[in-house]
Amino acid sequence: MARAATTTDAFNAVAEPRRRQILDLLAGGERSVNELVEALGLAQPQVSKHLRVLREVGAVEVRVDGRQRLYRLNGPALKPIFDWVSEYERTWTERFERLDDVLEELKRRDEGDGHDDE
Amino acid sequence: MTTSSGTAKVTLPTDTQILITREFDAPRQLVYEAWTTPELVRRWWSGERGEMTVAEIDLRVGGRWRYAMIANEGFEVAFHGEFREIVPNERIVSTEAYEGIPDADEHASLNTLTLTEVDGRTTLTVLVEHPTKQGRDMHIESGMEGGMQEAMDRLERVAVSLA
Numbered sequence: 693m694a695r696a697a698t699t700t701d702a703f704n705a706v707a708e709p710r711r712r713q714i715l716d717l718l719a720g721g722e723r724s725v726n727e728l729v730e731a732l733g734l735a736q737p738q739v740s741k742h743l744r745v746l747r748e749v750g751a752v753e754v755r756v757d758g759r760q761r762l763y764r765l766n767g768p769a770l771k772p773i774f775d776w777v778s779e780y781e782r783t784w785t786e787r788f789e790r791l792d793d794v795l796e797e798l799k800r801r802d803e804g805d806g807h808d809d810e
Numbered sequence: 811m812t813t814s815s816g817t818a819k820v821t822l823p824t825d826t827q828i829l830i831t832r833e834f835d836a837p838r839q840l841v842y843e844a845w846t847t848p849e850l851v852r853r854w855w856s857g858e859r860g861e862m863t864v865a866e867i868d869l870r871v872g873g874r875w876r877y878a879m880i881a882n883e884g885f886e887v888a889f890h891g892e893f894r895e896i897v898p899n900e901r902i903v904s905t906e907a908y909e910g911i912p913d914a915d916e917h918a919s920l921n922t923l924t925l926t927e928v929d930g931r932t933t934l935t936v937l938v939e940h941p942t943k944q945g946r947d948m949h950i951e952s953g954m955e956g957g958m959q960e961a962m963d964r965l966e967r968v969a970v971s972l973a
Binding site: 703706708709712777780781782783784785786787788789790791792793794795796798799802 | 817818819820822823824825828830832834835836840841843844850853854855856857858859946947
């Protein structure tokens, strides 16, 4: 597990909605800056700024191919976020599964007036 | 068990927000009842993590709430807060402070529960808003370092042994 500082940095970088959109796009494969600009409908300087932040925390990597700069996801850098979100999700999933059971009882109580199924 | 509506969905809409979403196969007044009645909260809030020892809810604007549980590992985890806005069966805005960190109230989040019903099914969302990014980070770090991993590992072992 990454140390807290690294986690925090990656969280901060990834929490921004536009940057998450970029990551979503890159999850589908390598993309050039132009392709990202087109897909996002943002001005190129904005996209470049977001890409710089993502690169700084290691969430994306870049390579030069001829005249193009191609960006791709760097999975391991995103792992701390993934880990946290999945653990947090599991906490709530557990709670909600128990809540499902409570709700079933309340439903039976409300429907079962007069013919209680004990 | 048969009515499980899948996993909770967690997203991070902004630097300071965490959003939890889940659908339930029940009308919203029942979800609201299960969410706000201490005896019922005791049955679901701790999930598989431990036993709830305190569930106090003074459900009125300005009223306070406090939940505590003894985790399976033996340590106590407690949260408290104050109700800010209440629309029965629809919406509750309350603060939430994790008692395991210094100056807990200063770092309290503002949580908004919303219940929307369509055809007898209810979509529940909880928006957790931290006053600062540091607060959000503390929330995340307390989850990562406060024995959560141990709890999860333990849960996995239990699940495997039951399989």
